[in-house]
Amino acid sequence: MILKPRLEDIKIIFFYLGKIMIGLGLVMVLPALLGLALGEVNPMLDFVLALEVTLIFGLILTKLCATSKDLNWMHGMIVVSLSWVVAMILGAIPLYLSGHWKSFLDACFDTMSGFTTTGLTLVCDLDHLSYAHNFWRHFGPFIGGQGITVVALSFFVKGTSGAFKMYVGEARDEKLAPNVVDTARFIWFISIIYLIIGTLSLGVAGIFLGMKPFSAFFHGVCIFMAGFDTAGFAPQSQNILYYHSFIYEAIIVIIMIAGAFNFNLHYQLWIGNRKEIYKNIESKVFLLSVSALVFVTAVGLQQMHIYDNAVILFRKGFFQVISGHTTTGYMTIYAQQFISEWGNFALVGLICAMAFGGSACSTAGGIKMLRLGIIFKALKEDLKRIILPEKAVVVQRYHHIKEVFLEDKTVRAALLITLCYIVLFGVGSLVGMFYGNSFLTSLFESTSAAANVGLSCGITNVDMPVGLKLTYIVQMWAGRLEFMSIFTLIGFMVAVIKGK
Amino acid sequence: MKNKVHSLRFTVYSILFALLTVNCTLYTFCYAQIISSSELINNAKEYDGKVVTFEGEVIGDVMVRGDFAWVNLSDISNAIGIWMPADLARQIAYTGSYKSKGDALEVAGTFHRACPEHGGDLDIHALSLRKTDAGRLIKERVNQSKKVYVFILLGVLGLAWILTLLKHK
Numbered sequence: 001m002i003l004k005p006r007l008e009d010i011k012i013i014f015f016y017l018g019k020i021m022i023g024l025g026l027v028m029v030l031p032a033l034l035g036l037a038l039g040e041v042n043p044m045l046d047f048v049l050a051l052e053v054t055l056i057f058g059l060i061l062t063k064l065c066a067t068s069k070d071l072n073w074m075h076g077m078i079v080v081s082l083s084w085v086v087a088m089i090l091g092a093i094p095l096y097l098s099g100h101w102k103s104f105l106d107a108c109f110d111t112m113s114g115f116t117t118t119g120l121t122l123v124c125d126l127d128h129l130s131y132a133h134n135f136w137r138h139f140g141p142f143i144g145g146q147g148i149t150v151v152a153l154s155f156f157v158k159g160t161s162g163a164f165k166m167y168v169g170e171a172r173d174e175k176l177a178p179n180v181v182d183t184a185r186f187i188w189f190i191s192i193i194y195l196i197i198g199t200l201s202l203g204v205a206g207i208f209l210g211m212k213p214f215s216a217f218f219h220g221v222c223i224f225m226a227g228f229d230t231a232g233f234a235p236q237s238q239n240i241l242y243y244h245s246f247i248y249e250a251i252i253v254i255i256m257i258a259g260a261f262n263f264n265l266h267y268q269l270w271i272g273n274r275k276e277i278y279k280n281i282e283s284k285v286f287l288l289s290v291s292a293l294v295f296v297t298a299v300g301l302q303q304m305h306i307y308d309n310a311v312i313l314f315r316k317g318f319f320q321v322i323s324g325h326t327t328t329g330y331m332t333i334y335a336q337q338f339i340s341e342w343g344n345f346a347l348v349g350l351i352c353a354m355a356f357g358g359s360a361c362s363t364a365g366g367i368k369m370l371r372l373g374i375i376f377k378a379l380k381e382d383l384k385r386i387i388l389p390e391k392a393v394v395v396q397r398y399h400h401i402k403e404v405f406l407e408d409k410t411v412r413a414a415l416l417i418t419l420c421y422i423v424l425f426g427v428g429s430l431v432g433m434f435y436g437n438s439f440l441t442s443l444f445e446s447t448s449a450a451a452n453v454g455l456s457c458g459i460t461n462v463d464m465p466v467g468l469k470l471t472y473i474v475q476m477w478a479g480r481l482e483f484m485s486i487f488t489l490i491g492f493m494v495a496v497i498k499g500k
Numbered sequence: 501m502k503n504k505v506h507s508l509r510f511t512v513y514s515i516l517f518a519l520l521t522v523n524c525t526l527y528t529f530c531y532a533q534i535i536s537s538s539e540l541i542n543n544a545k546e547y548d549g550k551v552v553t554f555e556g557e558v559i560g561d562v563m564v565r566g567d568f569a570w571v572n573l574s575d576i577s578n579a580i581g582i583w584m585p586a587d588l589a590r591q592i593a594y595t596g597s598y599k600s601k602g603d604a605l606e607v608a609g610t611f612h613r614a615c616p617e618h619g620g621d622l623d624i625h626a627l628s629l630r631k632t633d634a635g636r637l638i639k640e641r642v643n644q645s646k647k648v649y650v651f652i653l654l655g656v657l658g659l660a661w662i663l664t665l666l667k668h669k
Contacts, residue, residue: 048650128559241621241622
């Protein structure tokens with residue numbers, strides 16, 4: 001028998017949702033101030049309007065549903081899954097008001113793409129977008145990459161038990177510090193340190209490349225936020241092709257890799273445990289996977305004879321594979337070139353890179369290195385069991401911050417989430433094919449959306465069917481939250497309707 | 501009389517034929533001259549190494565690098581990087597952004613599908629440049645209805661905040 005949720009459950013959920021809305025409203029002050037400082041009056045008004053609406057809803061919810069009770073697992077999961085939908089709708093208001101998005105759905109698509117650090121976009125005439133709106137596009141991934149509820153956890157949530165449940169709901173289950181609120185604060189601390197270093201590097205590089213100082217630093221901060229948070233948005237329509245610079249690309253590669261690494265690994269490096277980077281299973285799998293996929297992509301590109309020079313072939317292939325593998329989605333070629341020039345073999349290499357993704361507990365999406373490593377170790381263990389005598393005791397270990405013995409439940413969890421991702425990639429591909437796209441292009445775009453990558457082969461555009469836009473929105477949402485909180489939300493809704 | 505009619509008819513047909521030929525030639529000539537970004541990107545192999553003419557608005561920064569400069573030209577569908585001598589780039593007065601409409605340029609140059617000189621980027625190396633339309637600053641008109649809504653919602657927000665305080669008391 002399914003139990004109908006009590007009014008108290010709904011109050012707790014909406015109370016915390018209200019808190020997250022207040023947090024979201026307060027961060028909208030930043031683009032509004034930028035608009036004011038730069039004399040962009042209409043964009044400033046867009047953000048003031050949006051933050052007023054967000055704060056009104058937030059205040060009303062926290063007032064009507066005021067409670068002192070802490071969250072249980074179900075509440076935490078539902079708050080997280082709903083908060084991403086609410087953030088998408090409220091965050092889309094200033095974008096839609098700018099007039100650069102054809103419909104509110106398109107604005108929602110870009111907001112979800114930003115918060116989930118995907119990077120697919122439906123913006124029109126990006127090159128004439130205001131600084132305030134452009135900042136918001138890049139600031140969204142910075143909030144979403146760290147985790148929307150991590151933002152709220154850092155400032156608004158007092159009870160650490162409930163906070164941990166929300167933290168886990170956002171597909172993060174690794175505590176860097178003993179306390180989850182301290183963990184959230186460390187994530188912010190490390191991100192802001194990198195933000196300063198990354199912005200300075202890109203800003204100075206931009207000035208040397210011939211950009212005006214303000215423009216160079218604005219691009220620097222935007223590219224850093226969308227690069228470190230593996231989103232792949234850029235202030236200009238040409239994406240990274242705009243800069244025409246090897247140095248700029250090299251800095252971006254470093255930022256993308258840093259963003260795709262586990263925050264726990266950053267923490268270990270921060271406390272001086274540098275050996276961890278060589279021993280960690282995720283770093284090893286990442287290195288192996290990148291090497292193999294760069295090779296596959298290079299072979300594919302060689303077959304197509306686009307890049308005659310080996311250095312150029314490596315530069316283009318390596319950048320795109322790193323961009324796909326870290327799930328950033330920055331591009332140094334045009335979307336159409338993937339189809340018209342890259343050939344199927346190179347595309348398959350890139351699709352695999354996107355599907356594998358970055359590290360667990362990072363801003364990256366995809367299946368994740370840790371899960372792939374665990375599955376590989378489990379396979380190795382089973383093979384050993386077959387080969388060795390029956391009486392032999394076979395034990396597998398892996399190193400992830402500490403030495404861990406491989407347990408069946410860990411393998412089961414890794415396989416289940418991997419299976420969910422494969423199903424999600426498949427469903428998106430089917431919808432893409434339903435709308436008349438080829439299998440490979442549909443799979444490419446679907447993997448890009450579900451693994452929160454943002455590389456596009458041209459399917460994502462303002463004229464694509466509404467059904468496909470909605471499919472990609474759901475894929476981005478489900479892929480970012482890694483399913484569990486969404487399954488809980490579905491279960492909760494069923495209980496509300498059918499429960500007794 | 502019959503010969504005269506024949507002669508007149510022949511003259512009319514000749515003129516019509518000549519007009520048609522000129523029209524067709526001009527039509528073909530014009531379309532061979534300016535090629536859209538989509539056409540260039542989608543058929544890059546076909547145009548690789550050929551001299552093409554591309555027209556678009558200057559967007560973003562003019563990035564001077566030594567004696568040359570990168571200028572990005574957008575024809576709405578896509579923007580393409582143009583590598584040109586810095587002297588040519590000095591003609592550019594406005595670049596497209598939120599506050600300005602960039603100069604419109606017609607550039608004739610060599611198209612590269614994967615430029616060996618610039619890391620495999622798809623670009624055009626300009627040979628000549630012509631400003632077809634001057635850019636300008638865009639004066640922002642403040643949307644009055646947005647202003648009104650801002651004040652109304654500010655009142656509602658203040659009310660909601662006061663109510664929250666009352667509840668707490």
